[in-house]
Amino acid sequence: MELPETDSEDELGPGWEERVTNDGQVFYAHHGLKATQWNHPRTGKTKVVSGVLPLGWEKIVENGGVKFIHKDSQRSTYVDPRLAFATEETSGLHNLRQRYDASSTGLQILHGQNLSGLKAIVTGANCGIGFETARSLAFHGCQVILACRHLKKANDAIKNILKQRPFAACHAMELDLSSLQSVKDFVTEYMKAHRSVNILILNAGTFGGGHQLTKDGIEETFQVNHLSHFYLCQLLLPTLRRDQARVVWLAAESHRFASLQDTEDVTERFLSPLRSERFSPILAYNNAKLCNILAAFEIHRNFGCHGVRSYAVHPGNLVSSGLTRHSWLYWCLHALLRPWTKSLQQACAASVYCACSPDVAACGGVYVNGCLPCRPSPAAMDSVLALRLYNLDLRIIERTMGSVAFAVAS
Structure with a gap:
């Protein structure tokens, strides 16, 4: 299953991957550098997601790995579906x-x-x-x-x-x-x-x-x-x-x-x-x-x-x-x-x-x-x-x- 991109305005560069912690904090991992960081590599901003999965999704842990299954369609992915709905952290209306x-x-x-x-x-x-x-x-x-x-x-x-x-x-x-x-x-x-x-x-x-x-x-x-x-x-x-x-x-x-x-x-x-x-x-x-x-x-x-x-x-x-x-x-x-x-x-x-x-x-x-x-x-x-x-x-x-x-x- 292919999930929609998280944000077309700040697409990640080569080698970067977007991931999320259990409590909803988004972080970025670079495969070549083997490094992680909290800020988006291009915009410098931080993102968060909801603490719960989108409606219909469930998390399955098997063979030491994690995947996500949609209960109605039975489609599966190894990408956390919450990432499709990540939002930037802001400090106010401005x-x-x-x-x-x-x-x-x-x-x-x-x-x-x-x-x-x-x-x-x-x-x-x-x-x-x-x-x-x-x-x-x-x-x-x-x-x-x-x-x-x-x-x-x-x-x-x-x-x-x-x-x-x-x-x-x-x-x-x-x-x-x-x-x-x-x-x-x-x-x-x-x-x-x-x-x-x-x-x-x-x-x-x-x-x-x-x-x-x-x-x-x-x-x-x-x-x-x-x-x-x-x-x-x-x-x-x-x-x-x-x-x-x-x-x-x-x-x-x-x-x-x-x-x-x-x-x-x-x-x-x-x-x-x-x-x-x-x-x-x-x-x-x-x-x-x-x-x-x-x-x-x-x-x-x-x-x-x-x-x-x-x-x-x-x-x-x-x-x-x-x-x-x-x-x-x-x-x-x-x-x-x-x-x-x-x-x-x-x-x-x-x-x-x-x-x-x-x-x-x-x-x-x-x-x-x-x-x-x-x-x-x-x-x-x-x-x-x-x-x-x-x-x-x-x-x-x-x-x-x-x-x-x-x-x-x-």
């Missing part, structure tokens, strides 16, 4: 090499990765971008919990995944983001069954509806897109810290057109029933997505030192998903532009990239568009506004639920 772009798909980003043993929660995973995100993770061995309002739709989505991957580990759990009590109940049931979270993808959202208050007395767009996700993250924080998890917040480029300038705007726009006559669905959506970026950055500032990495991502412009189901006008617009926009697999790529790519493993607190960290709006980078929003979110939840604190980890 050294990040762009390996993916806006046309990349979630499955392409996960190529060669083995997510066995990891657990992921994806909200709104029964359709659209959330479904493709869950499917991509499940295809690579991750145990995925589809957190959805409608259990039947979530179970139907799981059946679709199992048709393609019969051994995928997927489970459906009820989560209604229009109810803070439902969020708390979800966390209680989840921790009884699973007790760990490695990836939390806050994907679900709503758009295009008129002014409507939830049963908690909060404007629906704000609560479903932002506040309930914030509450979910807060309840899971002890576990997220223990598991050093990654948290991915779905944002949007339209956050650049948000109107929020301080927390008084949040109170007036999302907590006052008197706003119904002047309500703009698209402005409410933009404001809620700005809140998601602010929350992602503030969580990184507060808990990044504890291993929690938090990201905000833009999936793509006018992606044809179920988001516009409440507005026939926007649904028609998305349908007309479908040939020129991202597919759902391309749209989930940014979420998958932040959730699993080793490229950004140590770089939380970033906004990602087109699978590359970029600069969000000035308002999104306002640390004072982020802190005030964080504290306001806590006060709103405490007013409704009595307390944000909830012991979920033993």
